[in-house]
Amino acid sequence: MADHSEHPASFWTAASLLPPLIAAALFAVFTTFLPAVAAGETLRYAWGWIPALGVDFSFVIDGLSLTFSLLISGIGIAVMLFSGRYLAGHPQHGRFSLYLVSFMLAMLGLVLADNLLVLFVFWELTTITSFLLIGFSHGSEVSRRAALQALLVTGAGGLAMLAGFLLIGAETGTFELSALREMGDVLRDSPLYIPILILVLCGAFTKSAQFPFHFWLPNAMAAPTPVSAFLHSATMVKGGVYLLARMHPNLAGTNTWLWTLVIFGAFTTVFASIVALRQNDLKQTLAYTTLMALGALVLFLAAPGGYAVTAAATFLVVHSLYKAALFLTIGCVDHATGTRDARRLGGLARRMPLTALAGGLAALSMAGMVPFIGFIGKELLYKGGLESPASPIIVTGAIFAASALMFAVAGVVALRPFWGSDGKMPLLDRPIREAPLPMLAGPLVLGVLGLYFGLSPHGLQVHVTDPIVGAILGDPDMAKELYLWAGFNLALILSILTFATGVAIYVFQDRIRERIVAAESRLMNFDALWDRLLAAIGTGARVVTDLLQPGIASRYLMAVFTTITLLIGSAILIRGLDIGTVGLSGVDGVHVVVFGLTIAGTLLAVVTNSRIAAITGLGVTGTGVALVFIMFGAPDVAITQILVEMLIVVLFSVAALKLPTLPQRLPFFHRRAHAAVSIALGAIVAGVVIAVTSVPLDLRLTEFFEANSYPEAHGRNIVNVILVDFRAFDTFGEISVVAIAAISAYALLRQRKTKGSQ
Amino acid sequence: MNSLILTTATRLIVAILLLFSMFMLLRGHNEPGGGFIGGLIGATGFVMYAIACGTSEARAALRVRPQQIAAAGLGVAALAGLSSGLLGDPIFTGEWLMIGASGDSKGLALSTVLLFDIGVYLVVMGGILTLVFALEEEI
Numbered sequence: 001m002a003d004h005s006e007h008p009a010s011f012w013t014a015a016s017l018l019p020p021l022i023a024a025a026l027f028a029v030f031t032t033f034l035p036a037v038a039a040g041e042t043l044r045y046a047w048g049w050i051p052a053l054g055v056d057f058s059f060v061i062d063g064l065s066l067t068f069s070l071l072i073s074g075i076g077i078a079v080m081l082f083s084g085r086y087l088a089g090h091p092q093h094g095r096f097s098l099y100l101v102s103f104m105l106a107m108l109g110l111v112l113a114d115n116l117l118v119l120f121v122f123w124e125l126t127t128i129t130s131f132l133l134i135g136f137s138h139g140s141e142v143s144r145r146a147a148l149q150a151l152l153v154t155g156a157g158g159l160a161m162l163a164g165f166l167l168i169g170a171e172t173g174t175f176e177l178s179a180l181r182e183m184g185d186v187l188r189d190s191p192l193y194i195p196i197l198i199l200v201l202c203g204a205f206t207k208s209a210q211f212p213f214h215f216w217l218p219n220a221m222a223a224p225t226p227v228s229a230f231l232h233s234a235t236m237v238k239g240g241v242y243l244l245a246r247m248h249p250n251l252a253g254t255n256t257w258l259w260t261l262v263i264f265g266a267f268t269t270v271f272a273s274i275v276a277l278r279q280n281d282l283k284q285t286l287a288y289t290t291l292m293a294l295g296a297l298v299l300f301l302a303a304p305g306g307y308a309v310t311a312a313a314t315f316l317v318v319h320s321l322y323k324a325a326l327f328l329t330i331g332c333v334d335h336a337t338g339t340r341d342a343r344r345l346g347g348l349a350r351r352m353p354l355t356a357l358a359g360g361l362a363a364l365s366m367a368g369m370v371p372f373i374g375f376i377g378k379e380l381l382y383k384g385g386l387e388s389p390a391s392p393i394i395v396t397g398a399i400f401a402a403s404a405l406m407f408a409v410a411g412v413v414a415l416r417p418f419w420g421s422d423g424k425m426p427l428l429d430r431p432i433r434e435a436p437l438p439m440l441a442g443p444l445v446l447g448v449l450g451l452y453f454g455l456s457p458h459g460l461q462v463h464v465t466d467p468i469v470g471a472i473l474g475d476p477d478m479a480k481e482l483y484l485w486a487g488f489n490l491a492l493i494l495s496i497l498t499f500a501t502g503v504a505i506y507v508f509q510d511r512i513r514e515r516i517v518a519a520e521s522r523l524m525n526f527d528a529l530w531d532r533l534l535a536a537i538g539t540g541a542r543v544v545t546d547l548l549q550p551g552i553a554s555r556y557l558m559a560v561f562t563t564i565t566l567l568i569g570s571a572i573l574i575r576g577l578d579i580g581t582v583g584l585s586g587v588d589g590v591h592v593v594v595f596g597l598t599i600a601g602t603l604l605a606v607v608t609n610s611r612i613a614a615i616t617g618l619g620v621t622g623t624g625v626a627l628v629f630i631m632f633g634a635p636d637v638a639i640t641q642i643l644v645e646m647l648i649v650v651l652f653s654v655a656a657l658k659l660p661t662l663p664q665r666l667p668f669f670h671r672r673a674h675a676a677v678s679i680a681l682g683a684i685v686a687g688v689v690i691a692v693t694s695v696p697l698d699l700r701l702t703e704f705f706e707a708n709s710y711p712e713a714h715g716r717n718i719v720n721v722i723l724v725d726f727r728a729f730d731t732f733g734e735i736s737v738v739a740i741a742a743i744s745a746y747a748l749l750r751q752r753k754t755k756g757s758q
Numbered sequence: 759m760n761s762l763i764l765t766t767a768t769r770l771i772v773a774i775l776l777l778f779s780m781f782m783l784l785r786g787h788n789e790p791g792g793g794f795i796g797g798l799i800g801a802t803g804f805v806m807y808a809i810a811c812g813t814s815e816a817r818a819a820l821r822v823r824p825q826q827i828a829a830a831g832l833g834v835a836a837l838a839g840l841s842s843g844l845l846g847d848p849i850f851t852g853e854w855l856m857i858g859a860s861g862d863s864k865g866l867a868l869s870t871v872l873l874f875d876i877g878v879y880l881v882v883m884g885g886i887l888t889l890v891f892a893l894e895e896e897i
Binding site: 635636639640643644646647650651654655713714715716717719720721723724725728729731732735736738739741742743745746749750 | 786787788789790791792793794795798799801802805809824825828829831832835836839849850852854864867869871874875877878881882884885886888889890892893894895896
């Protein structure tokens with residue numbers, strides 16, 4: 001992609017400029033809500049969507065959704081400015097911009113939705129747009145695989161989540177989050193609590209890449225760098241965290257919730273920070289640190305305490321700021337040098353001082369240094385861990401290990417490429433020089449913000465963390481204050497210990513990396529497992545297809561008729577069948593002739609060994625049925641029946657030439673089986689028809705159509721009026737089927753022809 | 759099939775069948791008939807023609823490919839269904855224009871319902887012809 005950057009003039013195009021402008025406009029709109037939300041207000045907007053199902057297109061702005069919206073649109077500005085320059089001149093730049101803006105809008109819809117089904121729709125939209133973005137370099141096999149993997153993992157989780165939402169709707173009678181929040185313990189006391197929890201957590205954990213669904217996130221780094229910076233650090237992967245925070249008032253507070261989140265979160269955060277240290281590709285390193293952050297956020301949404309939730313809220317902002325900045329910095333480095341390999345980079349600060357500054361600011365916040373906001377975030381994490389009702393040792397230990405490793409990783413990402421001796425960078429036909437301003441602006445501003453919020457955290461607290469705590473716990477007074485200097489306490493001691501451990505890890509990083517690499521080969525490789533799972537699904541599908549679709553028409557018919565026979569037959573056996581009294585009154589000579597013909601035709605088709613005789617017999621049966629329709633006053637149906645019979649004769653006469661002659665005698669077993677199924681199905685259908693006609697027909701519909709056909713629909717032929725007016729939508733579906741069936745059959749026939757001619 | 763009698767008779771019968779299919783289509787709203795039956799009859803006409811004179815002749819007489827007729831029919835039906843949406847009613851509501859209506863007589867009644875039925879006619883006719891022509895050419 002770096003090849004397309006040599007045309008600075010092409011930055012001034014719609015594809016480059018429109019996306020950041022759209023993001024900036026949205027950001028500006030969202031900032032106007034800040035005072036209201038800081039004052040504790042919750043704003044709700046709703047438009048009717050599917051009123052029959054009680055589903056509204058409703059959106060809510062409270063502390064949680066506003067913070068997410070500001071992060072999405074704010075980081076969106078930085079990322080889109082960056083990509084406008086990064087991809088300038090790329091032949092598919094316009095398409096990329098469209099995907100990126102669509103993704104941003106879907107993400108905003110997700111966090112603003114008040115209705116669970118609306119939330120689901122936007123959730124899936126983010127999945128689809130991220131699929132398009134990850135697979136943007138669709139010429140590459142790796143990109144395509146990563147895109148499909150992300151789509152399948154998060155899509156499957158999304159479907160589980162939808163099932164959970166439907167259960168919630170069934171239990172509570174509403175899909176509105178704002179209404180659910182008022183309901184208190186309804187869901188927690190429900191017998192369906194555990195299924196709901198599992199399904200919703202499936203959605204959240206896949207989206208936020210919690211272990212064991214973590215493997216798609218590092219693979220998704222196949223996407224262009226701005227995509228990784230936007231989707232896989234600041235926004236989409238936080239969708240799962242957002243969902244947990246949103247469901248917190250309804251689902252949290254039980255031991256199941258607490259321990260599930262603690263175990264998955266703690267494991268993910270420690271596991272990811274160890275693996276992060278092992279990576280050589282800086283983008284992969286950042287991907288694993290994102291996993292670590294997501295694990296930490298899940299960990300802290302487990303507990304209901306004020307410190308824990310304040311810590312989660314603060315760390316959410318901290319992480320978004322430094323991670324987006326670091327991704328974009330690495331993008332600048334990659335763009336300038338052509339490599340992201342930590343082992344080959346070094347000494348870049350002399351040539352790219354501003355990039356080094358941006359990376360340094362972000363890394364200091366990531367390492368949790370004073371006076372950056374990252375320090376405050378880490379202090380709060382420790383305080384939250386120490387008061388955790390789960391197990392302070394597990395939670396605090398996990399955070400300690402992860403923070404120390406993060407400290408070391410921050411050094412790897414921001415120290416090694418920029419300082420020390422010159423690295424062994426690939427030779428490019430142009431000098432390594434400072435990244436252009438549109439690419440630098442974002443990471444610099446984000447890095448400075450990390451410092452600014454650290455020095456004056458009060459604004460952040462009033463506008464972000466207090467309202468978020470209010471939204472999650474229902475009481476903004478439970479929020480803890482954000483202090484740079486909170487006094488000499490246990491958290492501070494832990495911080496100092498973290499720095500010491502972090503420095504030690506950084507110093508011995510090469511030796512530790514060797515150990516991790518050695519241990520890695522003994523661990524389960526989820527990525528390979530995934531491949532095997534996909535292959536197994538393919539094999540399974542082939543086996544089932546071969547079983548169900550052998551390509552022999554009589555077997556298909558046997559399968560269909562046997563199924564119908566068994567289903568209806570077992571229903572009759574269980575429930576019984578009241579066929580009333582059957583008599584032969586009202587039968588006259590015409591009836592006898594017509595039914596006699598019909599039966600004779602059927603018998604002929606059954607006993608004959610000639611196809612022509614069989615089709616003639618069926619023709620007689622069909623005509624007999626048409627005569628029945630005429631006798632009982634359904635001329636339209638009768639005409640259709642006769643015409644269809646004619647066409648079948650034509651089609652058959654054409655096809656007959658190609659068909660093999662009927663076998664003289666089918667195997668004994670087959671004949672018996674066919675006869676048994678035929679007789680059973682015939683008996684069942686006859687019994688059902690008699691049973692249905694033995695009770696008085698419900699004539700309300702008939703009366704409605706009789707009464708309204710002429711005055712309302714201006715037609716006297718009720719059948720046709722139903723078809724084209726009262727039930728026109730159904731008819732439209734039917735003619736669509738007719739057209740699709742014809743075209744499919746045409747395609748199949750043509751395919752045979754081309755195959756035959758080869 | 760080279761039968762002089764069949765070929766000669768078919769030319770006459772096809773014309774009558776097509777006319778009859780139109781008749782069935784148009785009377786369908788008040789008497790037995792309608793787009794589905796009309797389409798079947800119209801298709802039967804061309805199927806006969808194909809049997810008597812060959813599918814290439816029948817295709818030439820049809821001028822457009824049967825798939826296109828089916829697709830056009832689907833489009834016409836969709837248009838008829840959606841047009842009421844433009845007039846502010848729920849989609850697939852019948853919209854009527856009574857020309858010269860007076861007292862008991864409803865005059866010449868034109869409607870989106872008729873347009874919809876024409877769509878059905880085209881889909882059925884195009885669909886069947888697609889299938890039959892392909893089958894005959896394949897054999």
